[in-house]
Amino acid sequence: MPMPGLTTVLLAPRQNSSDAQDVRISEELGRHLVATRDFQPGDAILTEEPLVFAPKATADPEAFMPCVGCYKKVFTDMEERCPDCGWPVCSGNCPGLKDPQHHGAECQILSLRPECVLDDMADYYRHDALLPLRCLLLQKTDPDKWSRLMEMQSHMECRTPGTESYDEADEFIVQYLMNNFLNLLTTSEAKLDMKFIQNLSPELIHKICGIVDTNALEIRLGDGIELHAIYAKTSFMEHSCIPNTKHTFNVSNQGKNEFLKITIKAVVPIMKNNHVTTMYSHALWGTLARRQHLKDTKYFSCKCERCSDPTELGTYLSAMKCLGDGNNPCDGIHLPEDPLDDETDWACNKCSVKVNNSQVSMIISQMGEEVENVQMMNPSVPILESLLPNLMSQEILDRKIKMCKDLIFVTKTLDPGNARLSLYTAVLQHELHSALVAKSKKTNVDGTFKSVTEVKELLSEAKIALDEALSSLKDDVDESAGSKLHSVIKNSEKDFKDLCKKKDIYF
Numbered sequence: 001m002p003m004p005g006l007t008t009v010l011l012a013p014r015q016n017s018s019d020a021q022d023v024r025i026s027e028e029l030g031r032h033l034v035a036t037r038d039f040q041p042g043d044a045i046l047t048e049e050p051l052v053f054a055p056k057a058t059a060d061p062e063a064f065m066p067c068v069g070c071y072k073k074v075f076t077d078m079e080e081r082c083p084d085c086g087w088p089v090c091s092g093n094c095p096g097l098k099d100p101q102h103h104g105a106e107c108q109i110l111s112l113r114p115e116c117v118l119d120d121m122a123d124y125y126r127h128d129a130l131l132p133l134r135c136l137l138l139q140k141t142d143p144d145k146w147s148r149l150m151e152m153q154s155h156m157e158c159r160t161p162g163t164e165s166y167d168e169a170d171e172f173i174v175q176y177l178m179n180n181f182l183n184l185l186t187t188s189e190a191k192l193d194m195k196f197i198q199n200l201s202p203e204l205i206h207k208i209c210g211i212v213d214t215n216a217l218e219i220r221l222g223d224g225i226e227l228h229a230i231y232a233k234t235s236f237m238e239h240s241c242i243p244n245t246k247h248t249f250n251v252s253n254q255g256k257n258e259f260l261k262i263t264i265k266a267v268v269p270i271m272k273n274n275h276v277t278t279m280y281s282h283a284l285w286g287t288l289a290r291r292q293h294l295k296d297t298k299y300f301s302c303k304c305e306r307c308s309d310p311t312e313l314g315t316y317l318s319a320m321k322c323l324g325d326g327n328n329p330c331d332g333i334h335l336p337e338d339p340l341d342d343e344t345d346w347a348c349n350k351c352s353v354k355v356n357n358s359q360v361s362m363i364i365s366q367m368g369e370e371v372e373n374v375q376m377m378n379p380s381v382p383i384l385e386s387l388l389p390n391l392m393s394q395e396i397l398d399r400k401i402k403m404c405k406d407l408i409f410v411t412k413t414l415d416p417g418n419a420r421l422s423l424y425t426a427v428l429q430h431e432l433h434s435a436l437v438a439k440s441k442k443t444n445v446d447g448t449f450k451s452v453t454e455v456k457e458l459l460s461e462a463k464i465a466l467d468e469a470l471s472s473l474k475d476d477v478d479e480s481a482g483s484k485l486h487s488v489i490k491n492s493e494k495d496f497k498d499l500c501k502k503k504d505i506y507f
């Protein structure tokens, strides 16, 4: 339903009466999508090709980079280079090097600096600058896409000189492109056939950076390679912390216009006139972190149902244990009095202690650092487990079962349609199944054996958990992390069937 008190007018008449969504505009949301008919979970609402896409810088660009023609992982010590511009590639014959949809158009610009380097490669070859460059080139290569891109929101009113977003874009993208390539164009214009690029100003590149930061979607190809892409209609989707859609990308490089085609599917029932929503933030972050992230990167304050509820839909995801007043311990919990107020106090539900929002932010960032420190030690699961006494005691298995169930409640409540947390849910269901199976093999606390009925009950619950783990991954199997997890769970399913057969138990 349109949000209360929201003026919503139809922006563009539907081009095609079969369109499943209208683009509307409102004062609060800007352009957004509204369903023109009812959708059931799994129904496709929209599918489209990207206007433009490009590879992103990798996390370790000194070690490996994406090929600029086909986005395969290229180790930087391989020394394969594009014959014209010298950027690292999988092979000098990569078909994407001449294809204007990939490297073909930008190569003319990048070859203005034909020298190759082997040191400081991350600084010399900045892949993050390629999407803004490919956007800029649409002026010449596809004026229709260019005008659609230029209509997108850039938030330039907030990205003024001196702000972090402006200064970062200036240093890492605008100056990089101007100094290394675009300034050289004026002297080589005739040679380069770039006359149709009418505007190459730093201001325009800043606007493009704003459009990219506001609208681009990230696409993981696996192997540490990521792309980002901009979609004309998809980008109208508004944010909600409980989104009603999920999206998938076609990442197979076959079929010229199919590459990176996006499909938006309903994950819960969406009625005619409902807003079609997506998630710009992380579903497992607490309200404070999500709202701050949305404000910093997308320049709005989220007021969705989850953000407005201090308990986050009964999950208590952000709740903090009360430490008491220093003299008297307390087992209460702190929740924000008004989660939509950045200055809110957090009150305890049992005693009179209150903490303010900035203290809570500090505690959260300290805790984040502690978790990071543990992760930096790269502890293996067996090492972590060895810290636990009497590892697989019945008590610990019961604790694990309860913990899995509690966390499954959280992921299911925050993401009822498996739009964002499918991998988390699958891991939790899989762990729940392992704990139930382990428990079925254990003697009771008093040393007696479990009855056949007890074993059957535990294994029946384990089977449900395994089935749910596999079903929550059904849209993720084409993607690298999803497919790895899927094969691990499939192996467990085989072991589980063998165990049931041995025990003569059939479901």
Ligand SMILES: C[S@@+](CC[C@H](N)C(=O)[O-])C[C@H]1O[C@@H](n2cnc3c(N)ncnc32)[C@H](O)[C@@H]1O
Residues within 6 Å of the ligand: 028, 029, 030, 031, 032, 152, 153, 214, 215, 235, 236, 237, 238, 239, 240, 298, 299, 300, 301, 302, 303
């Ligand atoms: C990807 S664009 C969406 C299309 C945009 N509304 C437009 O008119 O071009 C993202 C921007 O839309 C606005 N927006 C999206 N979701 C919103 C929400 N839940 N509340 C307020 N503004 C929102 C914000 O300005 C945000 O930076």
